[in-house]
Amino acid sequence: MVPTHxxxxxxxxxxxxxxxxxxxxxxxxxIFMSIELMLNAVNLAFxxxxxxxxxxxxxxxxxxxIVVAAAEAAVGLxxxxxxxxxxxxxxxxxxxxxxx
Amino acid sequence: MIDFLAQHADILITLVKIALLLFIxxxxxxxxxxxxxxxxxxxxxxxxxxxxxxxxxxxxxxxxAKFLLKEDPTPAGVDKxxxxxxxxxxxxxxxTSIAIIPFGPDPLRIFGRDVxxxxxDLNIGLLALFAITALSVxxxxxxxxxxxxxxxxxxxxxxxxxxxxxxxxLTMSVVGVLLSAGSFSLRDIIGAQASPxxxxxxxxxxxxxxxxxxxxxxxxxxxxxxPFDLPEAESELVAGFHTEYASFKFAMFFIAEYTSxxxxxxxxxIMFFGGWLSPFPASWTFxxxxxxxxxxxxxxxxxxxxxxYETIFGRIILPGLGTVITALGALLIVFPAxxxxxxxxxxxxxxxxxxxxxxxxxxxxxxxxxxxxxxxFGWKLLLPVSLANAVITASVILVRGGGx
Amino acid sequence: xxxxxxxxxxxxxMAVIGAINLILQRHPIHSALSLIVVMVALAGLYLLMGAEFxxxxxxxxxxxxxMVLFVxxxxxxxxxxxxxxxxxxxxxxxxxxxAVVLMGVLAATVAGSADRVQVLTPGSVAPTKxxxxxxxxxxxxxxELTSFLILVAIxxxxxxxxxxxx
Numbered sequence: 001m002v003p004t005h006x007x008x009x010x011x012x013x014x015x016x017x018x019x020x021x022x023x024x025x026x027x028x029x030x031i032f033m034s035i036e037l038m039l040n041a042v043n044l045a046f047x048x049x050x051x052x053x054x055x056x057x058x059x060x061x062x063x064x065x066i067v068v069a070a071a072e073a074a075v076g077l078x079x080x081x082x083x084x085x086x087x088x089x090x091x092x093x094x095x096x097x098x099x100x
Numbered sequence: 101m102i103d104f105l106a107q108h109a110d111i112l113i114t115l116v117k118i119a120l121l122l123f124i125x126x127x128x129x130x131x132x133x134x135x136x137x138x139x140x141x142x143x144x145x146x147x148x149x150x151x152x153x154x155x156x157x158x159x160x161x162x163x164x165a166k167f168l169l170k171e172d173p174t175p176a177g178v179d180k181x182x183x184x185x186x187x188x189x190x191x192x193x194x195x196t197s198i199a200i201i202p203f204g205p206d207p208l209r210i211f212g213r214d215v216x217x218x219x220x221d222l223n224i225g226l227l228a229l230f231a232i233t234a235l236s237v238x239x240x241x242x243x244x245x246x247x248x249x250x251x252x253x254x255x256x257x258x259x260x261x262x263x264x265x266x267x268x269x270l271t272m273s274v275v276g277v278l279l280s281a282g283s284f285s286l287r288d289i290i291g292a293q294a295s296p297x298x299x300x301x302x303x304x305x306x307x308x309x310x311x312x313x314x315x316x317x318x319x320x321x322x323x324x325x326x327p328f329d330l331p332e333a334e335s336e337l338v339a340g341f342h343t344e345y346a347s348f349k350f351a352m353f354f355i356a357e358y359t360s361x362x363x364x365x366x367x368x369x370i371m372f373f374g375g376w377l378s379p380f381p382a383s384w385t386f387x388x389x390x391x392x393x394x395x396x397x398x399x400x401x402x403x404x405x406x407x408x409y410e411t412i413f414g415r416i417i418l419p420g421l422g423t424v425i426t427a428l429g430a431l432l433i434v435f436p437a438x439x440x441x442x443x444x445x446x447x448x449x450x451x452x453x454x455x456x457x458x459x460x461x462x463x464x465x466x467x468x469x470x471x472x473x474x475x476x477f478g479w480k481l482l483l484p485v486s487l488a489n490a491v492i493t494a495s496v497i498l499v500r501g502g503g504x
Numbered sequence: 505x506x507x508x509x510x511x512x513x514x515x516x517x518m519a520v521i522g523a524i525n526l527i528l529q530r531h532p533i534h535s536a537l538s539l540i541v542v543m544v545a546l547a548g549l550y551l552l553m554g555a556e557f558x559x560x561x562x563x564x565x566x567x568x569x570x571m572v573l574f575v576x577x578x579x580x581x582x583x584x585x586x587x588x589x590x591x592x593x594x595x596x597x598x599x600x601x602x603a604v605v606l607m608g609v610l611a612a613t614v615a616g617s618a619d620r621v622q623v624l625t626p627g628s629v630a631p632t633k634x635x636x637x638x639x640x641x642x643x644x645x646x647x648e649l650t651s652f653l654i655l656v657a658i659x660x661x662x663x664x665x666x667x668x669x670x
Contacts, residue, residue, distance in 0.1 A: 002512045008614040010516045010549075014542070016607030023603075024596065027586050029532045029578055031606065033539050036570065037523060038548055048615040053555040056638050059558045063639070066565050068622075068651045071657035073570045077577045078664030084581045090532075091587055182533060227560035231547075235570025238540070241572065245533070245579045257579065264572060271564075284632065403615070 007048035014041035028090050029078050031072070039069050109213065110177045117219050125198050130160035130359045130394075143464040154406065154414030170347035175248060176436045177334045178344070182246035187345065187352035190239030194356035194363070197232045200225050201366045204289050204444040205376055217445065225286040226278065229367065230271050233322060237263045239356065245340035255340030257323060258471055259331035265478040266328075267323035271312035272486035276493035277304050290375035299381050303374040308493070312372045314486040319364040320476065323357060325459060327466040328474055343454070365455035366448075373451050376444035388439060395429030519545035530585045532578050538570060543567045558630045572642055 020040060021034035043062045050058025080090075087094050103113060134149065134156060141148025149156030161250030169286035208217075222228050244256010280294035305312055319326040332340030338440065342353045345455065369375060373380045380387040399422045407417020432439045469477065522542035543566050548561035598642045639647055 001506075001509055005615050005617075006512060007517075007549070007553070009611045010519065012610035013520060013607050014523055014647060016603060016610060017520070019606065020521075020600075020603040021527045023599065024527065025535075025586070027532050027583065028509060028552075029574065029583060030526070030583075031512075033526065033532075033535055036537060036566075037526065037542060040543060040566070044546055044549065045577060046557050047553055047558060049549050050555065056621055057634050059555050059636050060643050062558050062641075063561060064646060064650060065536050067654065070570050070652050071650075074633055074657045075585060075663040075664065077573060078661040080577065081581065081665050082650060090583050096519065179531070179533070185528070187539070200566045222556075224556045224560050227557070227564070229562035231568065237568065237572050238575070241575055241579070242533075242537075253579070257576070260572070260576070264569070267568075307570050308621075 004048050004052040010044055011041045011045040011048065014044065026091050026093060028083055029084065031092065032076055032080065036069060036073070039065060109211065109266065113213065113215055114208070114219060117193075121219060123197065124361060125195065125362065126355070128362065129355050130164065132358050132362070132456065133163065134160050134454070139457070139460045143268045146380040154409055154411065154418050167347045167351040172346045172348060175344050178246040179246040179248070183240050186239050186243035186246060187356070188200040190236060190356040191352040193232050193236045193239065194295040194359040197229055197363045198359065200228055200286065201363070201370070201375065203448060204441075206441055206444065221285060221287050224276065224284045226284045226289070226366060233270070234267060235406060238300065240341050243248075243345065243353070247341075247344035251342055252343045253340050255331045255343070259341055261325070262328065262331065262474060262478070263322055263476060266318045266482070267316055267423070269478060269482040269486045270489055271319040273311045273369060275490040276308045276311040279493050279497055280307070280457070283470070286370050289371055290377065293374045294377050296382065298380040300374070303372065303377070304371045308372060308489070310489045312368070312486065313495070314482055314489065315372070316368060318482060319367070320459070320462070321474070323360045324362065325357070325365060326463045327469050330468050330471050330474065361456065361459055362452070365459065367450035368455050369448060378443065379446050388443060391439070391442060392429040392432045395432070396426050399423065399426030401428060437487065440479060508552060512549070515548045515552065516543045532583045533575065536574050536578060537626050539586070542569055557635055572630065
């Protein structure tokens with residue numbers, strides 16, 4: 001048996017790595033992928049708790065998170081395509097028209 | 101040493117099963133290419149391979165040797181990691197899906213353990229197969245993109261868009277089967293079709309005919325075979341996503357395609373045609389001699405055909421082959437226990453063979469879909485029909501008061 | 505070191521290495537491939553915990569649809585390697601230890617309360633039927649809402665990615 005807090009520590013590490021990727025990378029698509037990594041880390045925590053408490057609500061919520069992530073990925077990638085078309089670059093540092 | 105083996109016997113038996121199944125699947129792949137070339141050729145009133153070995157039976161060996169010995173150029177400017185990963189991924193996923201398929205109902209008794217035919221029986225067997233199908237889109241998409249060339253990129257994008265579109269219809273069309281079986285496990289699905297009262301009418305093909313048609317069409321589109329093989333047809337985009345792939349890497353895509361053909365044939369037989377169930381009623385025990393009744397005449401014909409064959413090599417090999425086949429048939433009559441054991445696998449393998457023949461038949465007969473026709477067919481016809489099938493099946497089960 | 509623990513460590517190592525690779529790779533397609541590895545590793549962990557349906561859905565939806573969407577967009581937009589940045593190298597150098605501290609704080613909080621969250625009964629196999637019962641009885645309202653959400657997302661994606669009428 002694997003203790004529950006092993007899973008939670010792994011979830012925390014993955015979430016932290018997602019935050020690091022979000023802050024440090026400059027390609028819009030990679031930043032978007034780091035959001036998906038963070039969502040996955042949270043899903044892992046949900047399923048770990050669902051197993052620990054022996055209730056299935058955690059897994060139902062994971063299904064909802066996956067569905068919402070899919071919808072968000074679709075719309076987000078649509079926006080990214082528009083940005084790429086308008087700014088001719090996928091570098092977030094070039095999307096700075098509102099900067100002083 | 102012996103007690104180490106005894107303690108870990110389960111793992112060892114599984115490893116042996118995996119090695120054996122891998123060997124069998126790869127051999128079947130090779131001879132499937134021979135079978136396809138022969139059948140398509142005869143449909144087109146020509147011979148097909150008949151020089152390399154008697155009746156061209158050594159042609160797959162020659163092809164294999166060619167693939168291994170040919171020059172393997174890597175085009176300039178490819179993304180090296182992805183270029184090498186794509187065929188590996190396609191092949192690994194295609195071969196993994198064979199692990200989930202059960203080949204027979206009864207276990208063997210080996211060293212006091214029950215060894216089932218089939219590597220594993222997952223609770224979510226069917227869902228795992230769909231997961232593997234979903235991942236195999238990457239093999240195609242990454243192959244097309246990493247080749248750093250126009251035609252593979254277009255072919256890869258078209259092919260992966262096609263696969264993703266037909267995946268939806270594929271998963272929706274088996275919902276009816278799942279509802280009537282109440283489980284994702286493939287053994288349970290076959291078990292749900294075994295009705296002693298209805299016999300062959302209990303098979304899923306009769307209530308689920310619409311689901312079967314949707315599944316078969318969607319599966320042919322998933323495996324990129326005719327009539328849905330526009331992205332890789334020779335007269336279209338050169339060779340589609342595997343244009344820039346040479347000998348062995350091309351062979352990996354090739355094996356992946358034929359293995360997924362075999363997997364789809366297994367799935368069709370298991371989900372809709374009763375798997376290892378015999379179409380004859382159980383009381384007709386004389387039908388248990390059907391394997392022998394097929395093997396013995398076939399073996400005698402091979403001997404007769406080989407005795408006066410053109411080449412000396414054929415005159416030695418073919419009668420030998422025929423003797424082995426006849427001996428197998430005779431063995432089944434002599435040992436009734438073996439005959440009983442072989443009934444299940446015999447029926448499953450015959451059904452798989454029929455579906456493979458249908459695949460090859462379609463290749464020899466049907467013209468190709470144009471790409472826009474293909475996409476509109478998948479989204480506007482196949483998906484609504486499979487959804488309707490799911491709704492109708494669910495309503496019928498609800499009205500009947502069944503359900504779990 | 506029983507077999508489940510060994511499998512856990514292998515899958516966890518795979519997930520963490522995939523996540524680190526996502527940060528270290530310069531081409532977005534390699535980052536996408538690393539993310540797929542992370543998702544497959546997580547699906548393996550869900551299987552280890554007995555959540556078989558969630559594992560299958562993770563691979564089919566996340567790994568087989570969402571990531572395919574990412575890979576398509578990377579191919580269509582012809583994304584190249586990341587360019588050289590003008591951002592401060594010192595900030596990056598200071599940021600990495602802070603990131604490690606963040607992860608450490610999260611992990612320590614969790615590990616500190618380890619004795620309070622314990623497995624009440626050994627995690628049993630979660631039958632898909634029980635999950636379906638829960639989804640369609642207690643959670644039917646969010647379920648219908650998510651179908652509406654997907655419809656909105658499809659419309660949004662189509663409208664956003666349309667070519668401008670010349």
